[in-house]
């Protein structure tokens with residue numbers, strides 16, 4: 059539908075930004091925190107820095123919250139570190155860990171900012187891994203539930219929005235990159251056991267939240283990359299659907315319907331995969347009713363019928379040099395490809411605001427649950443300019459396009475209650491240290507030179523602040539062309555020309 063006016067964001071819409079403990083806090087061995095598996099994983103990503111200091115948010119959190127307030131935030135999505143709260147297998151709660159999160163939450167609440175808390179964002183404590191062999195052991199379910207209950211008990215009076223596990227789908231799809239496959243010998247099959255255990259952990263968190271947090275709401279956080287068919291060739295359409303199934307839909311269906319879909323069961327059968335699903339498991343999963351979806355959506359991809367003669371696993375662009383991304387080709391399932399209608403970041407991520415509208419409509423059509431955006435963002439190589447500033451017009455353009463499309467989805471009838479892009483300050487990327495920055499606020503440190511961690515507002519900070527303060531009215535330019543998607547396709551054909559591709 060082409061809407062006649064700019065979108066109207068609902069009163070009380072939650073405007074903020076997003077982070078994760080292991081990527082922003084630093085202080086990994088301070089005040090009783092113990093090491094987590096992702097800390098060790100980050101040490102393997104040379105030449106990039108690890109997460110031992112990150113953005114030093116642990117020591118700058120009051121200044122960071124003051125900046126959020128200055129920007130006009132009404133929400134902040136962050137995660138808690140399991141190994142800061144429960145540093146050892148004796149299950150003793152670390153009072154200094156509780157104090158840190160209490161102080162952060164109090165600071166936010168005093169600033170009028172609603173906390174949205176992720177319980178688990180890739181950071182399993184090393185003691186869980188050492189004692190149980192990580193995600194592969196069902197004993198983790200009790201440990202995770204215990205940890206969640208400690209969080210609900212200590213923070214549930216002030217935190218009403220909870221997120222169970224960040225991007226479970228991506229952890230299964232990219233197990234090696236995110237350290238989840240550690241200790242596995244047959245990842246192709248083992249990942250489905252791990253996935254099932256994660257589903258049980260998620261379910262325990264949902265049930266405990268509803269039991270312990272008065273007025274508490276909880277949801278999962280899928281990482282959603284919408285897949286467009288490369289052409290109207292029927293085989294491309296089915297391949298795009300296969301890709302959506304195997305990278306995200308399988309997970310969302312289980313969260314909502316409490317059962318594994320016919321698609322995934324058939325996939326297991328045909329690939330000789332037999333996840334360890336025990337009596338009572340599916341009843342538990344089904345009983346855990348989620349309240350909303352937290353959606354992470356940065357980019358789209360293009361799906362097409364695969365070439366059955368070879369296998370190509372995805373090859374991530376690891377250094378931010380355009381063109382290094384290697385697209386998946388999975389015989390019998392799908393292949394992915396570059397979308398020539400849109401530009402890319404230096405890491406070859408498609409820049410495509412329309413994918414946000416697509417994602418929200420797709421999720422709404424399938425599940426009819428409210429949504430909050432918990433991640434979207436533009437990763438870039440950046441440093442302070444000679445004028446001591448960061449002029450990140452590319453990030454403003456990206457955010458404008460994505461947020462406007464959230465608004466268009468709202469106008470299309472989708473229920474969305476907040477937008478929290480990645481990230482507020484610069485923070486450690488999953489694989490590129492400080493070389494890939496997402497923040498609205500620059501943190502003065504680099505991979506090889508720690509500098510002084512001083513905060514500098516980027517141009518995107520001021521642009522976003524004006525938008526927030528007007529509740530989504532001040533875009534900084536005339537948006538009528540942005541509503542018109544045929545006009546947008548003219549813009550796309552300019553891009554196509556630039557790329558030198560005339561026929562598609």
Ligand code: BG6
Pocket residue numbers: 078081224225228281354433437480486487488489490494
């Ligand atoms: C999301 C993750 O998938 O993508 C974040 O939840 C991550 O933890 C973000 O940082 C961006 O990815 P990257 O690899 O650029 O840091």
